[in-house]
Amino acid sequence: MTIPMRNLALFAVVAALFVVTGFVQSWNVTLQILNLGLVSAIMALGVNMQWGYAGLFNIGMMGFVALGGLAVVLVSSPVQSANWNAGGPGILLALVLGALSVIAAVLVWQKMPRGRARGLAVALVIVVGFLIYRAVFDPSVAAVEAINPAGAGNIGGLGLPVLLAWPVGGALAAGAAWLIGKTALGLRSDYLAIATLGISEIVIAVLKNEDWLARGVKNVTGLPRPVPYEVDLQRDPGFIAWAADWGLDPMTASSVVVKLCYAGLFMVVLLVLVWALEMALKSPWGRMMRAIRDNEVSAEAMGKDVTRRHLQVFVLGSAIVGIAGAMITTLDGQLTPGTYNPLRFTFLIWVMVIVGGSGSNWGAVLGGFLIWWLWVMVEPMGLWVMEIVTSGMPEGALKARLIESAAHMRLLTMGVVLLVVMRFSPRGLIPEK
Amino acid sequence: MDILNALVTFLNFVFVPGLAYGAQLALGALGATLVFGILRFSNFAHGDTMAFGTAMTILVTWGLQSVGITAGFLPTALIALPFGIALASLLVLGTDRVVYRYYRKVKAPSVWLVMVSLGVMFIMNGVTRFVIGVDEINFADGVRFVITAGEFRTMTGLQEGLAIRSTQVITVVTAAAAVAALFWFLGYTRTGKSMRAFSDNEDLALLSGINPEKVVMVTWIIATALATTAGVLYGLDKSFKAFTYFQLLLPIFAAAVVGGLGSPLGAIAGGFVIAFSEVTVTYAWKKVLTYLVPADMAPDTLVQLMGTDYKFAVSFAILVIVLLFKPTGLFKGASS
Numbered sequence: 001m002t003i004p005m006r007n008l009a010l011f012a013v014v015a016a017l018f019v020v021t022g023f024v025q026s027w028n029v030t031l032q033i034l035n036l037g038l039v040s041a042i043m044a045l046g047v048n049m050q051w052g053y054a055g056l057f058n059i060g061m062m063g064f065v066a067l068g069g070l071a072v073v074l075v076s077s078p079v080q081s082a083n084w085n086a087g088g089p090g091i092l093l094a095l096v097l098g099a100l101s102v103i104a105a106v107l108v109w110q111k112m113p114r115g116r117a118r119g120l121a122v123a124l125v126i127v128v129g130f131l132i133y134r135a136v137f138d139p140s141v142a143a144v145e146a147i148n149p150a151g152a153g154n155i156g157g158l159g160l161p162v163l164l165a166w167p168v169g170g171a172l173a174a175g176a177a178w179l180i181g182k183t184a185l186g187l188r189s190d191y192l193a194i195a196t197l198g199i200s201e202i203v204i205a206v207l208k209n210e211d212w213l214a215r216g217v218k219n220v221t222g223l224p225r226p227v228p229y230e231v232d233l234q235r236d237p238g239f240i241a242w243a244a245d246w247g248l249d250p251m252t253a254s255s256v257v258v259k260l261c262y263a264g265l266f267m268v269v270l271l272v273l274v275w276a277l278e279m280a281l282k283s284p285w286g287r288m289m290r291a292i293r294d295n296e297v298s299a300e301a302m303g304k305d306v307t308r309r310h311l312q313v314f315v316l317g318s319a320i321v322g323i324a325g326a327m328i329t330t331l332d333g334q335l336t337p338g339t340y341n342p343l344r345f346t347f348l349i350w351v352m353v354i355v356g357g358s359g360s361n362w363g364a365v366l367g368g369f370l371i372w373w374l375w376v377m378v379e380p381m382g383l384w385v386m387e388i389v390t391s392g393m394p395e396g397a398l399k400a401r402l403i404e405s406a407a408h409m410r411l412l413t414m415g416v417v418l419l420v421v422m423r424f425s426p427r428g429l430i431p432e433k
Numbered sequence: 434m435d436i437l438n439a440l441v442t443f444l445n446f447v448f449v450p451g452l453a454y455g456a457q458l459a460l461g462a463l464g465a466t467l468v469f470g471i472l473r474f475s476n477f478a479h480g481d482t483m484a485f486g487t488a489m490t491i492l493v494t495w496g497l498q499s500v501g502i503t504a505g506f507l508p509t510a511l512i513a514l515p516f517g518i519a520l521a522s523l524l525v526l527g528t529d530r531v532v533y534r535y536y537r538k539v540k541a542p543s544v545w546l547v548m549v550s551l552g553v554m555f556i557m558n559g560v561t562r563f564v565i566g567v568d569e570i571n572f573a574d575g576v577r578f579v580i581t582a583g584e585f586r587t588m589t590g591l592q593e594g595l596a597i598r599s600t601q602v603i604t605v606v607t608a609a610a611a612v613a614a615l616f617w618f619l620g621y622t623r624t625g626k627s628m629r630a631f632s633d634n635e636d637l638a639l640l641s642g643i644n645p646e647k648v649v650m651v652t653w654i655i656a657t658a659l660a661t662t663a664g665v666l667y668g669l670d671k672s673f674k675a676f677t678y679f680q681l682l683l684p685i686f687a688a689a690v691v692g693g694l695g696s697p698l699g700a701i702a703g704g705f706v707i708a709f710s711e712v713t714v715t716y717a718w719k720k721v722l723t724y725l726v727p728a729d730m731a732p733d734t735l736v737q738l739m740g741t742d743y744k745f746a747v748s749f750a751i752l753v754i755v756l757l758f759k760p761t762g763l764f765k766g767a768s769s
Contacts, residue, residue: 057544059477059551130738138734183753189544190475190694191756194686198749201683209742342679343558347551354548408562415555419532422549 007362007430014369021377028252031259033376034369038266039328041368044352045273045361046320051350052359052432053286054313055293057189060180060196062345063203064318067176068169068325069335070207073157073214075165076224080156083147083212088155090140091212094133101129144212154215162224166269166326173322174315176203181311200346207337214335221334227261230254262331269327270365273320277361289313290359321349343411348375351418357428366430374417375410382409439724441593445582446720451705451712453601453670456608459704460663461681462688463615463697464656470632470695471652472533474546479660479685481557482525484678486661487668488565490517491572498574506576507603514665518658524560525657526650528553537649554679561675570673573600600669611662612701615655619697624651632695680745684711687748691755693762702763707748715741 018037022030043061050056105125112118145153176199184195208217233239233254243253280286292299292306300306329335348371356367383406390399421428461483468476476482493513503509532553536546579602582594619625624647631638631648639645664678671677688707692699717735726732739746755762 055544057547183757187756187760190547191690191760193475193477193547194683194690195749195753195756198683198687198745198752201680201745202743202749205742205745209740343555347555350548350551351555404566405563408559408567410559411555411562412559415552415557415559418552418555419549422545422552423532423535426545 007366010366010429014366014373017370017373021373028255028259031256031263033373035259035262035266035331036328036376037369037372038263038270039324039331040349040352040372041365042266042270042273042324042327043321043349044356044364044368045270045277046317046324047349047353048317048356048358048361048364049277049320050314050317051353052364053281053289053293053317054310055189056185056310056314056317057193058196058314058317059193059342059346059350060198060200061321061349062340062342063196063200064173064176064321065325065328065345066200066203066207066337066340067172068166068322068327069329070214071169071172071322071326072162072165072223072329073220073335075158075160075168076162077157077159077220079159080148080152080154083144083152084155086147087140087143087212090136091144091155094137094140097136098129098133101125101133104129141210141212149211152215153218154212154220161226162330163226163265165330166323169326170319170323173325174319177315177318178311181314185310185314186307197342197346200342204337204340207335207340214337217338219334219336219338223329223333223335225333226265226330227258230258233257266327269323274361274365281361348372348414351414354418355421355428357430357432359432360428360430363428363430363432367428370429371414371417374413378410378413379407382406382413435592435724438591438593439721441585441589441591441595442721442724445593445595447709447712447716449595449597449601451709453604453666454712455705455708456604457663457667457670457704458681458684458688458708459701460608460611460659460666461685462692462700462704463612464659464663465685466689466692466695466697466700467652467659468656469689471628471648472537472546474543474550475686475694476656477547477550477682478528478554478557479656480679480682481554481561481675482521482657483660483664483667483681484561484673484675485524485557485564486517486521486657487664487673487678488561488675489520490514490661490665491565491570491668491673493517493520494572504575506599508573508575508600508669510572510665510669511603511607514662517665518661521661522654522657524557525653529649529653537645558675558679565673565675567675570668572673573669575599598670600666604666604670607662607666611659615659615697618655624648628652683745684708684748687752690752691762693764696762696764699762699764706763707751710751711744711747714738714747715744 018030018034021033043065046064047058047061050058105122108121108125109118112121144155147153180195180199184192187195207214210216211218214220230251231254234250239254239257240250243250246253248256281289288299288304289309291302292304292309296306352367352371353364354367355371356365357363383403386403386406390402393399393402461479464482465476465479468474468479490510490513493516494508494510497503497509497513502512504512532549533546536549576599579597579599580588580595582596585595586592617625619629627638627643628648628651630641631643631645635645638648664673667678667681684707688703689700690703691706692701692703715737717737719732719734719736722736723731
């Protein structure tokens with residue numbers, strides 16, 4: 001029982017960090033960090049599933065996060081019937097036609113005998129398919145974007161409750177992961193990394209440029225929330241009385257309560273996922289995954305379908321990241337494609353998993369909280385250090401420069417943390433059992 | 434039908450920019466492929482090595498400019514480039530000493546090295562931002578154009594102009610010189626030969642008395658020199674921004690994989706394949722076609738296959754196609 005005690009102590013340390021932040025800064029800030037820490041922990045769980053369980057090197061998390069965000073817009077934003085009627089069915093038809101032509105090209109490739117004729121036929125199918133796709137797609141997009149471009153100009157959503165968007169986000173991410181996995185799994189690990197990096201950039205490019213889908217860089221704001229609004233709470237006499245009981249002013253109380261509601265929702269998702277993942281890890285399936293990870297050749301010799309299992313775990317892990325992506329967009333209440341940055345949404349998650357301990361779910365959770373806290377706090381701490389360092393200096397360009405540079409401390413710190421952990425404690429804070 | 438004007442438009446908007454971009458990518462991919470061939474991992478810090486080297490070159494350029502040294506009609510950055518390479522090499526060799534060497538010693542699997550390179554990427558990115566900030570920087574000076582569109586029009590009497598910027602010429606010339614020097618080095622010097630031997634068969638190379646640490650050191654220096662040159666040329670041609678260089682990683686890797694990881698010749702071919710595909714797919718062909726077809730058949734759309742923001746998608750699509758159908762790349766590099 002010594003190891004669980006150690007793990008508990010580690011969690012207690014991280015909890016203490018949050019509590020100290022609460023006393024030193026404010027509880028609002030702490031809860032804000034906590035909420036994103038919860039989401040980060042979920043993302044780390046997804047990555048840990050791919051890397052820790054199966055040794056798959058996926059650096060395209062950003063794309064899956066963004067797909068989850070897109071799901072929120074598609075599921076829960078209000079219906080734009082005028083826009084949808086103008087071109088929605090046309091766009092859908094075009095997308096189906098595009099998919100059909102890709103499938104047709106694959107079929108031609110598989111069915112025809114090798115030779116020049118096959119190459120030509122595939123090229124022809126793709127070119128004709130692309131032309132048809134564009135012929136249907138372009139006018140529909142123009143029609144959708146023409147209506148009310150300042151307010152909407154996109155196909156809108158289904159107007160369903162936002163919580164429904166979370167599983168849908170997972171499903172979207174899973175679908176994308178299936179497509180990528182089908183093509184890139186089974187190649188050497190660097191190739192999967194490059195392919196996933198590419199996909200994630202493409203997803204972001206699509207979100208930024210396809211205005212009909214989610215308004216592109218014009219952003220979708222005012223997404224519905226699963227929790228009450230602060231203003232509504234502040235108007236509610238019952239709430240004001242309750243806050244007064246606690247000796248809080250209604251403003252602070254409302255924002256703390258709203259954040260706590262989010263934290264509760266996120267916590268439920270996190271706990272369910274950790275439980276499910278722990279069960280999976282202990283099951284024969286989990287043992288098989290680890291066997292495959294540790295020695296693919298021998299696992300294959302034992303009759304395990306390695307590529308298929310890899311695909312499975314890749315899809316499942318990406319789905320978890322997609323769910324987290326939907327949660328983050330729900331928390332923000334808006335989808336802003338311009339803010340997706342691979343350093344923040346891909347590589348930071350990797351740092352969490354490595355620091356926490358690859359292969360261990362509790363490690364991923366711990367890493368998620370710890371690294372997220374560090375990521376947020378490094379900037380003010382760096383600023384504070386720089387102010388002390390420069391306090392004796394005369395005012396001037398150098399001083400301004402040093403203080404300004406505190407903003408770049410984050411990346412540096414994360415890199416150093418990653419390297420130090422990989423070098424001196426490669427199994428992470430909570431090693432795999 | 435106006436073939437000449439169509440041709441000039443094509444050269445001006447597709448061929449010349451594609452050629453310059455291809456040369457930049459080829460240099461970047463050469464560095465990545467060398468590191469892969471000798472050190473046997475995909476170096477994700479390559480884009481940030483480019484950024485750091487370019488940042489150093491920019492600082493030296495500013496220093497030179499402030500004391501009044503310029504290269505006349507050429508950009509001052511060309512004088513600063515060797516200094517930039519030296520400074521970046523120092524950083525990279527230091528990284529190798531502190532970080533990578535340990536993993537070589539314990540013979541860590543290549544995916545670990547890739548992960549470590551992610552950490553290095555973070556640090557280099559941070560250092561670059563720390564040193565030069567995140568803003569867009571233009572550091573090209575000297576003569577801007579070899580020939581402007583107006584001059585070309587008056588010279589030839591054609592309707593369309595062909596503008597060739599001096600940075601484009603410099604890019605192609607410098608890249609050609611760098612590639613020639615590299616191939617001479619790999620083919621004719623003792624160190625170069627031992628590098629190739631090391632890349633082909635590490636055990637055999639060690640048995641024949643090649644000093645692996647020296648090979649690794651030379652590889653890092655050459656890769657850094659190529660990366661910095663590519664970065665400076667890209668920055669001269671367009672502009673410098675730390676984040677853009679990070680994003681160049683994708684087309685550079687795509688070029689290296691398309692050519693065949695570990696194959697220098699392949700990296701060059703891959704660079705041009707990626708660059709020309711990006712430019713042709715994202716270019717609006719309306720103007721060229723209008724010259725080529727009879728007036729009443731002129732296209733009324735832009736005839737653009739994909740928006741310019743999808744250029745990543747182009748490199749990516751080529752990458753996937755090559756991986757699916759020819760995983761060893763065009764020039765038989767390493768495969769799964």
